[in-house]
Each structure stands twice: as C-alpha cells, then as structure tokens.
Amino acid sequence: MKAPHSLAKNPMYKDRALYMMLLPGLIYFLCFKYLPMWGILMAFQNYSPHLGLLHSDWVGWKHFARFFGEDTFWLLFRNTMLLAIYNIVFFFPLPIILALLLNELRAEGYKRFIQTLVYIPHFVSWVVVVGIFYILFTTEGGIVNNLIAALGLDKIQFLLAPEWFRTMVTSQVIWKDTGWGTIIFLAALAGVDPGMYEAARIDGASRWRQIWHITLPAIRSTIVILFILRLGHFLDTNFDQVLLMVNSLNREVGEVYDTYVYTNGLLMGQFSYTTAVNLFKNIVGLILVVGANRLAKKFGEEGVY
Amino acid sequence: MSYPSRNLNAAPNQRLNLNRKRGRGQLFEIINATVLLLIGLICVSPFVYVIVSSFSLSDSILPKGFSLDAYRYIFSTNKLVRGLLNSVYITVVGTLINLLLTSLMAYPLARKTLKGRSWILLLVLFTMLFHGGMIPTYFVVKWFGMINTYWSLMIPSAISAFNLIVLKNFFQNMPEGLEESAKIDGCGDWRVLFSVVLPLSMPALATFGLFYAVAHWNSYVSAVLYLNDAGKWPVQVLLRNMVILANSSIGDSSDFVDVVIPPQPVKMAVIFVSTIPILCVYPFLQKHFAKGVMLGSVKG
Numbered sequence: 001m002k003a004p005h006s007l008a009k010n011p012m013y014k015d016r017a018l019y020m021m022l023l024p025g026l027i028y029f030l031c032f033k034y035l036p037m038w039g040i041l042m043a044f045q046n047y048s049p050h051l052g053l054l055h056s057d058w059v060g061w062k063h064f065a066r067f068f069g070e071d072t073f074w075l076l077f078r079n080t081m082l083l084a085i086y087n088i089v090f091f092f093p094l095p096i097i098l099a100l101l102l103n104e105l106r107a108e109g110y111k112r113f114i115q116t117l118v119y120i121p122h123f124v125s126w127v128v129v130v131g132i133f134y135i136l137f138t139t140e141g142g143i144v145n146n147l148i149a150a151l152g153l154d155k156i157q158f159l160l161a162p163e164w165f166r167t168m169v170t171s172q173v174i175w176k177d178t179g180w181g182t183i184i185f186l187a188a189l190a191g192v193d194p195g196m197y198e199a200a201r202i203d204g205a206s207r208w209r210q211i212w213h214i215t216l217p218a219i220r221s222t223i224v225i226l227f228i229l230r231l232g233h234f235l236d237t238n239f240d241q242v243l244l245m246v247n248s249l250n251r252e253v254g255e256v257y258d259t260y261v262y263t264n265g266l267l268m269g270q271f272s273y274t275t276a277v278n279l280f281k282n283i284v285g286l287i288l289v290v291g292a293n294r295l296a297k298k299f300g301e302e303g304v305y
Numbered sequence: 306m307s308y309p310s311r312n313l314n315a316a317p318n319q320r321l322n323l324n325r326k327r328g329r330g331q332l333f334e335i336i337n338a339t340v341l342l343l344i345g346l347i348c349v350s351p352f353v354y355v356i357v358s359s360f361s362l363s364d365s366i367l368p369k370g371f372s373l374d375a376y377r378y379i380f381s382t383n384k385l386v387r388g389l390l391n392s393v394y395i396t397v398v399g400t401l402i403n404l405l406l407t408s409l410m411a412y413p414l415a416r417k418t419l420k421g422r423s424w425i426l427l428l429v430l431f432t433m434l435f436h437g438g439m440i441p442t443y444f445v446v447k448w449f450g451m452i453n454t455y456w457s458l459m460i461p462s463a464i465s466a467f468n469l470i471v472l473k474n475f476f477q478n479m480p481e482g483l484e485e486s487a488k489i490d491g492c493g494d495w496r497v498l499f500s501v502v503l504p505l506s507m508p509a510l511a512t513f514g515l516f517y518a519v520a521h522w523n524s525y526v527s528a529v530l531y532l533n534d535a536g537k538w539p540v541q542v543l544l545r546n547m548v549i550l551a552n553s554s555i556g557d558s559s560d561f562v563d564v565v566i567p568p569q570p571v572k573m574a575v576i577f578v579s580t581i582p583i584l585c586v587y588p589f590l591q592k593h594f595a596k597g598v599m600l601g602s603v604k605g
Contacts, residue, residue, distance in 0.1 A: 009571055015416075032406035037435070038437075039437055040437055040439025040441055101340065113345075117349050119591065120349060124583055131576050132351050134549055134572075141568075141569050207330060262439060267482065
C-alpha cells in the first residue's frame with residue numbers, strides 16, 4: 001500500500017481477486033492433502049497420539065524392517081496381486097465386448113434402452129451391491145442357495161468360504177461396472193465415419209471383417225491406454241468393497257493393504273507400523289503410475305498426467 | 306433390424322451376394338439383440354427381485370403375497386429416518402461446498418496469464434499420484450476437531466482434483482470475449498465469475514453436482530472412520546451394519562433395531578429405501594454423464 005502506483009502495474013496485484021478465489025482451495029489442498037503427507041513421518045516413529053508428531057520417539061526403519069520380515073507382507077502381496085489379476089483377466093475385456101455388441105445394434109431406441117439398463121448398477125453404493133450379493137447368496141434363505149438345495153445339492157458358503165472370495169469380489173465388479181465401462185469405447189466408436197462401413201460392405205466385407213478391420217482399430221488406442229492405466233493402478237483394490245467382503249473366515253485370502261491398515265491401525269492402534277505399510281504401498285503405486293504413464297507416451301498416446 | 310436401403314444401390318451381382326448375406330446378418334442381429342437384453346436383465350433383475358421381495362410375506366424361493374410388514378418394521382423406530390436425514394444433510398451441504406470450492410479454484414486456474422498457475426497445478430496433480438494415507442489423514446481430521454462431526458464427511462473431500470482439472474479445462478474453453486466485454490462494462494473478477502461465467506456453466510455445474518452428490522450419498526467409509534456417534538451415521542452405515550455384518554454373524558445389529566438377525570424382507574426394504582434417491586436422479590444422471598465424460602476428454 002506504500003506505493004500504489006507501482007503496485008497497480010504489478011500483475012499479481014492486478015489479479016488479487018483471482019488469488020483470493022484460489023485461497024480456499026489452496027488451503028484445502030495444503031491441509032487435507034499435504035499435511036497428511038507430512039504426517040507420514042510417523043512411520044519412522046513410535047507415534048503416540050498423546051505426544052504428537054513432534055515429541056514421539058524416532059525409531060528409523062524399524063517398522064519397515066518388521067513389515068518386510070513378516071509373513072503378512074507376502075500374504076498382503078499375494079492377495080492384492082491375485083485380486084488385480086482376476087480383475088484384468090475377467091473384468092477388463094468385458095466392457096470392450098459389450099461396447100462392440102452395442103455398436104452392432106441398428107435400432108437407436110433399443111440401444112439406448114439397453115444402455116439405460118446396464119448403467120444402473122454403477123450408481124448404487126458398494127454397500128448396496130455387496131448387500132444384494134449377501135441377500136442372494138446367503139445360506140440362510142438366499143435365493144441361490146435355496147435353488148441349490150431344491151436341486152438336492154449341498155448349500156455353498158459363497159460369502160464365508162475363502163475359495164469363493166475372489167470370485168465373489170470380481171463378480172461384483174463385473175456386475176457394477178461393465179456397463180459403465182462401455183461409455184468410453186462407445187464415445188470412440190461414435191467418431192468412426194459410417195462411410196467406412198458402407199465402403200467395406202460394398203466391397204463385400206462380412207460383419208466380422210468389418211469389426212476386425214474398422215471397429216477394433218478405432219478403439220485400439222483407447223484399449224491400450226486403459227490397459228496401461230489399469231497397470232498403473234494395479235495395487236488399488238477397491239477399499240469400500242473389500243472392507244465389506246472381508247470377514248473373520250476369509251481374512252487369509254481377503255486381507256489387502258488397505259483393510260490391513262484399517263484394522264491394525266485405526267482399530268488396534270498400531271499407528272506407526274500401519275503408516276509404514278501404507279507408505280510402502282503408496283510408493284509402489286506412485287512408481288507404477290508414473291511408469292505406466294511413460295509407457296502410454298511411448299505408445300504415442302498423450303499420457304494422462 | 307435390416308440392412309439400410311442404401312445397399313440396394315450396389316451393383317446387381319453384389320446385390321445377389323448381399324441377399325444371401327442378409328439372412329445371416331438378420332440372424333446375427335436377432336441373437337445380438339437377445340444377448341444384450343439378457344445382459345440388461347442381469348443388471349436390473351437383482352434390484353427388481355429385492356424390491357418385489359421386500360413387499361413379500363415369506364422367505365420362500367420366489368416372493369409370495371403382499372405385505373408392508375417389513376416397512377412397518379423398519380420405520381417402527383426413528384433410527385432409519387434419522388440415518389436418511391443425516392445422509393440428506395451431508396449430501397446437500399457437502400455438494401454445495403464441493404461446487405463452491407471447486408469452481409472458485411478452477412476459475413483462476415483457467416487464466417493462462419495467472420502468475421504461479423503452473424506451480425499450483427503441479428501441486429494439485431501430485432495429490433492424484435500420491436497421498437498421505439489413512440492414518441495420517443485421520444490424525445489431521447482429528448487435529449482439526451472434526452471427529453464425530455458432519456464436517457469430517459464434507460471438508461476432507463471438499464475438492465476432487467480430477468473434477469477441478471476438468472472444470473478448469475471447461476472454463477478455459479469458454480469464449481474469451483465474454484469475460485472481456487464484462488470487464489469493459491466495469492465488472493471485477495468476482496462479478497465476472499458469479500454473474501457471467503457460472504450462470505453460463507450451469508449444465509457443467511449440474512453434471513459435477515450430480516457426481517459429487519451421488520458420491521456423498523453412497524459413501525460409507527469416511528463415516529466408519531470418523532463418526533463414532535450412531536446418531537450421526539448416514540444411511541449407508543446403517544445398511545452395512547444391518548445387511549452385511551448381521552448376515553455374516555460377526556456383527557451386532559442391536560443398535561439398529563432389537564433383533565439378532567433381521568429377516569430377509571427387512572434387509573431388502575432398507576436397501577430399497579436407501580436407493581430411492583439414486584433411482585430418482587438416475588434420469589438426470591443419464592442425461593448428464595455422457596456430457597461429463599466428454600468434458601473429461603477435453604485436454605488443455
């Protein structure tokens with residue numbers, strides 16, 4: 001305020017209203033995104049909420065050494081990897097196939113009707129999805145087990161038996177998000193010039209050849225980039241969902257990094273140790289995402305970040 | 306369901322060929338339409354089954370008779386109503402906070418001439434790649450005194466970095482002349498934002514609002530993390546305690562209503578009641594989400 005004349009020429013002073021607008025958001029990111037990053041320091045302490053971050057004892061790499069030396073490390077690693085592999089093998093191709101089928105529909109009204117049906121599950125909560133699975137698959141009056149019993153077979157513990165855990169989790173993802181996943185492919189397909197199909201048809205190309213030579217090349221780059229992104233988020237299991245599906249009977253196959261941090265950290269109070277576990281997962285995740293993005297750029301895609 | 310008539314313009318010998326193929330093509334289309342109908346039914350039939358059975362009498366394989374017992378039962382205490390009201394409050398106030406803070410931050414970032422803009426964008430982008438984790442975030446929320454308050458469900462998720470970037474790109478693509486003419490008319494930046502830019506962005510804001518609102522309504526993890534007081538729980542937490550924990554017999558549903566394991570129609574009724582708001586906004590969601598995906602594809 002001392003020299004208003006020179007201030008008025010300063011672009012930052014001229015834009016002061018814009019900086020005021022930025023302020024709340026900036027404070028938000030600093031407080032709720034960067035302050036927790038600073039809090040990661042507790043992974044190198046014996047953190048006690050009583051003493052706080054400034055006065056807790058420093059222990060160096062102790063928690064990491066403990067984690068890498070434990071069987072739990074391999075248990076979490078195996079469970080997370082297997083869920084991710086199930087996801088890529090059984091879920092990833094389905095939206096592509098469904099989008100191709102939808103794309104072959106000629107009647108626009110019918111196509112929109114089917115789209116309306118298949119998008120619905122995406123918008124309900126994981127609690128509702130898992131809840132519906134519980135209702136359908138429980139041994140106590142669930143319709144699936146009632147049918148199995150009516151056929152004279154033994155009831156199956158779909159929700160408690162460890163050998164069914166991954167199938168159930170993957171089926172839920174398939175049911176909830178296959179329809180939703182088609183949107184991005186359908187958008188890519190909408191850009192295909194209809195004249196190409198016409199030309200192919202006049203040249204006598206069969207439907208399969210049209211799909212192979214026109215439709216698939218049109219979405220190839222979308223498929224590649226989505227696949228690479230999926231690899232980047234390989235370790236990101238769906239915490240909302242897995243937390244609902246894990247119980248005391250299937251914990252040995254269901255426990256993943258996030259649920260382990262939740263139960264052992266927040267519920268049992270091993271704050272520093274679980275922060276170390278979480279940090280390990282986040283750093284591997286960071287490396288994977290950055291690597292995947294590099295890979296995407298190598299494939300001539302724009303990359304995401 | 307048949308080939309478009311323009312094929313008939315093909316040369317005569319090819320038309321013969323096409324005629325033979327048309328039979329196969331039609332068969333394919335019928336099979337395709339049927340398969341897609343089946344997939345559509347798989348997506349909605351669980352909802353239909355749950356809704357119909359919630360009005361049913363017994364736990365037989367298929368629903369039988371008609372009864373409102375389940376609904377009388379879940380509304381016999383005011384716990385569910387309380388949960389629904391909590392969810393409504395969190396969704397409405399939370400979404401307003403989301404929209405206000407996201408657009409306030411996105412608008413200046415859309416100005417390419419703003420000094421320090423790229424640093425702030427980098428700061429935002431990095432949070433999409435790396436985060437502090439559950440435990441440090443919990444202590445930050447606690448440090449701000451938000452544990453056991455509704456704020457804990459609204460403030461820590463006030464801005465989604467992804468939505469912020471998409472909205473910034475949207476603002477960037479608005480014609481620059483609009484702002485300039487408003488400024489020539491003597492509007493400051495605040496008035497340009499609230500009287501010109503935001504009113505013109507209503508469709509985009511509606512899209513973001515719906516996405517934020519659905520996320521608030523559906524979320525349960527932050528409530529499980531931050532709220533101990535059962536009176537403040539949103540309906541999703543009640544649903545989880547009742548349908549999932551009670552069912553696997555490791556939880557205790559007595560804080561909901563005083564029965565040990567709620568019968569199936571009761572669980573179904575709670576699922577239906579808690580999903581009604583989503584079903585109500587679904588037509589709007591469907592209208593807007595394609596637009597939302599398109600917004601996301603604009604880069605800048």
